[in-house]
Amino acid sequence: MCGIIGVTGSPDSITVLLDGLARLEYRGYDSAGVALQVPSGLWIERSARGTESLSDLVAALDRAPGPCGAGIGHTRWATHGRPSEVNAHPHRDCTGTVAVVHNGIIENHFELAAELSASGHELVSDTDSEVLAHLIEASLADGKALVDAVRACVRSVRGSLAMVAVHSADPALLVAARRVSPLIVATTDRIGFVASDVPALLGRADVMYVLEDGQVAEVRPGEIRVVGADGEISVPVELKVDWDLTAAQKGGFDNFMLKEIHEQPAAVADTLMGRLSPGGTVLLDEMRIDDDELREVEKVFIVACGSSYHAGLVAKYAMEHWARMAVEIDIASEFRYRDPILDSRTLVVGVSQSGETLDTLQAIRYARRWNAKVLVVTNVVDSSMAREADGVFYTRAGPEIGVAATKTFLAQLVALETLSLYLAGLRGTLYPAEISDLLDSMQELPAKVASALGRSEEVFNLAAAYAASAEFFFIGRHVGYPVALEGALKLKEISYLHAEGYPAGELKHGPIALLEEGSIVVGIATRTRLWEKMMANVAEVRARGAVVVLVANEGDEETGSVGDATLWVPSTHPLFAPVLDVIPLQLFAYALARARGNDVDRPRNLAKTVTVE
Numbered sequence: 019m020c021g022i023i024g025v026t027g028s029p030d031s032i033t034v035l036l037d038g039l040a041r042l043e044y045r046g047y048d049s050a051g052v053a054l055q056v057p058s059g060l061w062i063e064r065s066a067r068g069t070e071s072l073s074d075l076v077a078a079l080d081r082a083p084g085p086c087g088a089g090i091g092h093t094r095w096a097t098h099g100r101p102s103e104v105n106a107h108p109h110r111d112c113t114g115t116v117a118v119v120h121n122g123i124i125e126n127h128f129e130l131a132a133e134l135s136a137s138g139h140e141l142v143s144d145t146d147s148e149v150l151a152h153l154i155e156a157s158l159a160d161g162k163a164l165v166d167a168v169r170a171c172v173r174s175v176r177g178s179l180a181m182v183a184v185h186s187a188d189p190a191l192l193v194a195a196r197r198v199s200p201l202i203v204a205t206t207d208r209i210g211f212v213a214s215d216v217p218a219l220l221g222r223a224d225v226m227y228v229l230e231d232g233q234v235a236e237v238r239p240g241e242i243r244v245v246g247a248d249g250e251i252s253v254p255v256e257l258k259v260d261w262d263l264t265a266a267q268k269g270g271f272d273n274f275m276l277k278e279i280h281e282q283p284a285a286v287a288d289t290l291m292g293r294l295s296p297g298g299t300v301l302l303d304e305m306r307i308d309d310d311e312l313r314e315v316e317k318v319f320i321v322a323c324g325s326s327y328h329a330g331l332v333a334k335y336a337m338e339h340w341a342r343m344a345v346e347i348d349i350a351s352e353f354r355y356r357d358p359i360l361d362s363r364t365l366v367v368g369v370s371q372s373g374e375t376l377d378t379l380q381a382i383r384y385a386r387r388w389n390a391k392v393l394v395v396t397n398v399v400d401s402s403m404a405r406e407a408d409g410v411f412y413t414r415a416g417p418e419i420g421v422a423a424t425k426t427f428l429a430q431l432v433a434l435e436t437l438s439l440y441l442a443g444l445r446g447t448l449y450p451a452e453i454s455d456l457l458d459s460m461q462e463l464p465a466k467v468a469s470a471l472g473r474s475e476e477v478f479n480l481a482a483a484y485a486a487s488a489e490f491f492f493i494g495r496h497v498g499y500p501v502a503l504e505g506a507l508k509l510k511e512i513s514y515l516h517a518e519g520y521p522a523g524e525l526k527h528g529p530i531a532l533l534e535e536g537s538i539v540v541g542i543a544t545r546t547r548l549w550e551k552m553m554a555n556v557a558e559v560r561a562r563g564a565v566v567v568l569v570a571n572e573g574d575e576e577t578g579s580v581g582d583a584t585l586w587v588p589s590t591h592p593l594f595a596p597v598l599d600v601i602p603l604q605l606f607a608y609a610l611a612r613a614r615g616n617d618v619d620r621p622r623n624l625a626k627t628v629t630v631e
C-alpha cells in the first residue's frame with residue numbers, strides 16, 4: 019500500500035505532486051508528505067490528519083520557498099508506526115540532504131536500525147522505512163553516487179519495497195527502485211516521473227514503463243536510465259495504457275464510488291465485448307494457456323481476497339456446474355501455508371482487481387513454483403500478476419478509485435462466468451446450443467444492470483428508514499451466499515456498521531442466537547434453485563422478530579409479500595443473478611455510509627491496493 023509520486027523537470031512540480039497524491043489516495047491516506055528540491059536545499063512538508071492530510075499539504079505548499087527541481091510525494095497506509103507527522107514520509111537522513119519515500123515492508127528494519135544507531139545515525143520515527151534514508155546516507159558518505167547508494171540500500175534490505183530517493187547534491191535527479199511493490203517510471207521529452215500506479219500520471223506522461231523486480235531507475239527531465247540488479251543497463255517494459263484522464267475523475271458525481279456504481283453497465287459490456295461470438299463460442303484472446311493443457315486440468319484452485327474472493331466463490335458454482343471441474347477456493351493469504359497439492363494438471367485462477375494484492379501475488383507465485391498453470395483475472399493491464407501469469411483475462415472496467423470494489427466486482431463476475439463457459443465448451447460438458455443460450459442471456463446483463471440502477475432512489479429511501487440500525491445480517495443460499503458476503507463487506511467497509519454475511523442454511527447452527535426483536539436481516543431471495551429453502555430460512559428469522567428486507571425479482575409478488583421491505587432486481591439466469599442482486603446492496607451500503615457522514619471513497623483504516631502481507 020502507500021502511494022508514491024515523483025517528478026523532475028516540470029515547471030509546475032507542486033501541482034503534479036498534489037494531483038498525483040490525490041489520485042493515489044486510494045492506496046492509503048493516514049498521512050501525506052512531499053519533499054522538494056528548492057534553492058536552499060531540501061524542503062519537506064508532511065501532515066498526518068488522515069483524510070485531511072492532503073488538504074493540509076495543499077495549504078502548506080503555498081509557502082514553498084522558491085522554484086522547485088525534483089520532488090517526491092507520498093500518501094501513507096500505516097504498517098509500522100502509528101499515523102503521525104514524525105512517521106509520515108518523506109523520511110530524511112541525518113544530514114537533511116537525502117529524502118526517501120517508500121511503499122512496502124522492510125522485514126529486517128530492527129536489525130538495520132540497530133546497526134545504523136550503533137554507527138551514530140539518529141533515527142527519529144517508528145517506521146521501517148526510515149532506515150532507507152540512513153543507509154543511503156552511509157553509502158553517499160563512502161563516496162558512492164546516489165544510484166549506487168540506492169542499489170546498495172536495496173541489497174541490504176529484506177522484504178518488499180518501491181522507493182524513490184532524492185539528494186540535494188543532484189537536484190534534478192530521482193532514483194527509483196523496486197522489489198515486489200509496484201512502481202512505474204514515465205517521461206515526456208522534458209519531464210521525468212515516477213509513480214506507484216498509472217492513474218497518478220494519466221494525462222501527464224507520453225510513455226510509461228514498468229520497473230521489474232530488482233531494477234533501479236535514474237530519472238531526469240526527459241530521460242530514464244534503468245539498471246538491473248547486476249548493474250547492467252536494462253530496457254524497461256513499456257506499459258500499454260488505454261485509460262484516459264476522464265476515467266480517473268469524478269465526472270459530476272459527488273464521489274468516485276457512486277460514479278463507479280453507475281459505470282457498471284459499461285464495465286460489464288466492455289468486459290464481455292468481443293468475447294462472445296454469435297455462434298456460441300467464447301473468444302479469449304489473452305489466454306496464453308493451450309486448450310489441450312486446459313482439457314487436461316484435473317483441479318482448479320481459485321485464490322483471491324475480499325470482494326475478489328466473493329467473485330471467486332460465484333465462479334466455483336459456475337465452473338463446477340457448467341464445466342464439471344473440481345474447484346477449491348482459498349483466501350489468498352492462507353493458500354500457500356496449508357500445503358495445497360499442486361502439479362502441472364492444476365489450474366490456479368488468481369482474481370484481483372489491482373493485480374498487485376501481495377497475498378494473491380504470492381499465492382500465484384507459489385503455484386508456479388509447483389508447476390501449476392496460472393490464470394489471472396485482473397483489471398489492471400500489465401500489473402504484476404498479469405505479467406507473471408501464464409494467461410490473463412482482463413476485466414475492462416476502467417480504473418476504480420473508490421476503495422470499495424463495485425464495478426470491478428461485476429466485471430469479475432462476468433469474466434469468471436465467461437471463463438467457466440469457455441472451459442465447459444472445451445471439455446464438452448455443455449452442448450454448443452446450451453452455451454449459445456447462456457451467452458445470449460449474458461449479453462442482456464448490461465441493460466439489466468442499468469435497469470437495477472434505475473431503482474437507486476427506492477434503495478436510498480429504504481436505507482434512510484434503517485439509518486439508525488446498528489447491526490445487519492445478510493443471508494443467501496447457493497450463489498446468493500457470496501452476494502450476502504459482498505453485501506455485508508460493502509456495509510462494513512464504508513458505513514463502519516456491524517454486518518455479517520452467512521449462508522442462510524447455516525444460521526440455525528449458531529448465529530441465529532444473535533437475532534433479537536428488530537434485528538435487520540437482508541435476504542437474497544431471487545429465484546435461484548434454492549428459493550424455497552431460502553424462504554424457509556427467511557421464515558426462521560422472521561419468527562425471531564427480525565425485520566426482513568428481501569432482494570427479489572421484479573414481478574415476484576409472492577416473495578415481495580413476505581418481507582418487511584423489498585429490493586427489486588430484474589430476473590436473469592440463476593447463475594448470473596449475483597451480477598444484479600448485489601447492486602441494491604451496494605446502493606444500500608452507500609446510502610447508509612453517506613447518511614452517517616462517512617467519506618465513501620476513503621473509508622477509515624483501508625487502502626485500495628494492499629501490498630503487504
Ligand code: AGP
Nearest residue numbers: 324325326370371372375422423
Ligand atoms: C473490496 O471492496 C475491498 N476494498 C477489498 O476487499 C478488495 O476486494 C481486496 O483487497 C482485494 O483486492 P484486489 O481485488 O485488488 O486483489
